[in-house]
Amino acid sequence: xxxxxxxxxxxFSRRDxxxxxxxxxxxxxxxxxxxxxxxxxxxxxxxxNRSPTDLHxxxxxxxxxxxxxxxxxxxxxxxxxxxxxxxxxxxxxLLSSLVCAAASSLSWLIxxxxxxxxxxxxxxxxxxxxxxGAFRGRQxxxxxxxxxxxxxxxxxxxxxxxxxxxxxxxWRAVFLANVPVALIAIVFVRxxxxxxxxxxxxxxxxxxxxxxxxxxxxxxxxVTADRGTAWGWSSTSTLTCLSLxxxxxxxxxxxxxxxxxxxxKRTLYRDRPLxxxxxxxxxxxxxxxxxxxxxxxxxxxxxxxxxxxxxxxxLGFSIPHTLAAYAAGHLGRLRNAxxxxxxxxxxxxxxxxxxxxxxxxxxxVTALAVCGAGFGLTSGLTNVLVQHRVxxxxxxxxxxxxxxxxxxxxxVATSFASTSLESLHHxxxxxxxxxxAIDVIRRAAALLLIVGALVTLPTTVRTLRHQQSEPQRx
Numbered sequence: 001x002x003x004x005x006x007x008x009x010x011x012f013s014r015r016d017x018x019x020x021x022x023x024x025x026x027x028x029x030x031x032x033x034x035x036x037x038x039x040x041x042x043x044x045x046x047x048x049n050r051s052p053t054d055l056h057x058x059x060x061x062x063x064x065x066x067x068x069x070x071x072x073x074x075x076x077x078x079x080x081x082x083x084x085x086x087x088x089x090x091x092x093x094l095l096s097s098l099v100c101a102a103a104s105s106l107s108w109l110i111x112x113x114x115x116x117x118x119x120x121x122x123x124x125x126x127x128x129x130x131x132x133g134a135f136r137g138r139q140x141x142x143x144x145x146x147x148x149x150x151x152x153x154x155x156x157x158x159x160x161x162x163x164x165x166x167x168x169x170x171w172r173a174v175f176l177a178n179v180p181v182a183l184i185a186i187v188f189v190r191x192x193x194x195x196x197x198x199x200x201x202x203x204x205x206x207x208x209x210x211x212x213x214x215x216x217x218x219x220x221x222x223v224t225a226d227r228g229t230a231w232g233w234s235s236t237s238t239l240t241c242l243s244l245x246x247x248x249x250x251x252x253x254x255x256x257x258x259x260x261x262x263x264x265k266r267t268l269y270r271d272r273p274l275x276x277x278x279x280x281x282x283x284x285x286x287x288x289x290x291x292x293x294x295x296x297x298x299x300x301x302x303x304x305x306x307x308x309x310x311x312x313x314x315l316g317f318s319i320p321h322t323l324a325a326y327a328a329g330h331l332g333r334l335r336n337a338x339x340x341x342x343x344x345x346x347x348x349x350x351x352x353x354x355x356x357x358x359x360x361x362x363x364x365v366t367a368l369a370v371c372g373a374g375f376g377l378t379s380g381l382t383n384v385l386v387q388h389r390v391x392x393x394x395x396x397x398x399x400x401x402x403x404x405x406x407x408x409x410x411x412v413a414t415s416f417a418s419t420s421l422e423s424l425h426h427x428x429x430x431x432x433x434x435x436x437a438i439d440v441i442r443r444a445a446a447l448l449l450i451v452g453a454l455v456t457l458p459t460t461v462r463t464l465r466h467q468q469s470e471p472q473r474x
Contacts, residue, residue: 029178040162058110317369341381421434
């Protein structure tokens with residue numbers, strides 16, 4: 001795939017737009033499916049005779065499969081090619097959607113969601129990495145921002161789309177709707193996406209061991225968070241599961257830092273600002289999942305709103321989220337981009353806290369808009385700023401690892417939040433209707449965002465001081 005010169009930002013050629021549309025479609029369909037199930041959770045729970053809080057695994061399983069599979073997607077893409085990998089990814093995404101739609105039990109549905117996450121990992125990160133590798137300079141930022149906006153549009157509009165489908169046709173339609181979209185995407189990607197012209201190859205090694213370590217570690221942590229209350233936090237089962245998970249995580253870190261086997265340059269592991277951006281992105285994704293999942297439970301089970309009304313209420317979240325994610329591509333090259341990231345994390349935390357203090361609709365809807373814009377901008381900025389710190393040949397690897405960490409962290413956090421909600425309510429039944437307990441969970445998400453802002457603050461201060469020390473230019 002040819003690169004575009006960094007100096008001309010006036011327009012994209014027809015071929016460039018084709019690449020952007022293909023990448024945006026990939027990002028949109030995966031992200032749309034990721035959170036659209038949130039709106040249908042109460043209906044699924046009623047149909048399968050389960051508590052809504054038990055269904056957090058439908059979100060968690062997707063994120064575990066998505067984050068875990070990303071450890072091998074780069075290797076597979078290099079070996080097979082981005083066009084073929086993306087097309088096959090869409091095909092298996094279609095099949096996994098059919099598995100979910102046909103599910104007759106929660107276990108079946110969880111397996112289908114995990115499969116969706118795995119195949120989604122071959123589609124979404126490839127779209128971002130493909131875009132980052134195809135453009136240079138400011139056009140790369142604009143292009144990545146466009147794809148991230150499509151991704152954000154999918155994630156943000158998912159509750160409304162899911163509510164609309166569930167209200168009209170039942171919860172299975174949420175998954176069946178993926179079928180025609182996936183079929184169109186397969187044709188579009190297979191016949192319209194240009195074949196890569198860069199060097200091919202599978203890299204230094206197959207990252208199966210590291211991938212297994214980080215995936216099993218995340219699953220273990222999620223299981224520990226989910227079953228800790230039932231087993232007892234000091235029980236042998238809990239401590240064993242936690243110890244094994246942390247041990248696997250340590251093995252992953254050791255293997256990745258090994259210069260002879262790591263999938264990215266060893267020097268990048270000493271890049272502190274890169275670690276800070278990954279932490280900031282993780283707090284943003286965790287916050288997004290917690291707020292969207294538990295606010296939807298609050299609106300439906302707590303306030304008794306219908307599926308469609310609750311989904312429509314999230315339009316106030318969706319539109320600002322999409323616009324902010326797109327704007328991140330333009331704002332990422334600002335001299336004060338790190339300061340903007342810190343400020344946005346703090347403002348987003350304030351928006352989340354406001355959700356717990358105001359009644360619906362009133363200020364609540366405004367707070368949703370602040371949260372939507374904040375999550376869109378922080379997610380977009382962290383992705384763009386990560387790209388600025390790496391060379392083009394490492395952009396795909398670093399992007400995938402960063403996204404993997406973010407989604408796996410969100411999976412573990414969601415598991416822990418659901419267990420905490422049941423503990424705060426003192427029983428499983430009726431936990432989703434406990435507004436006070438849900439508010440505690442959302443306040444914890446706000447606190448996490450504050451931590452993210454504090455983590456980025458030293459980098460922001462150093463950047464501002466460096467800019468002030470630079471000689472003035474005429």
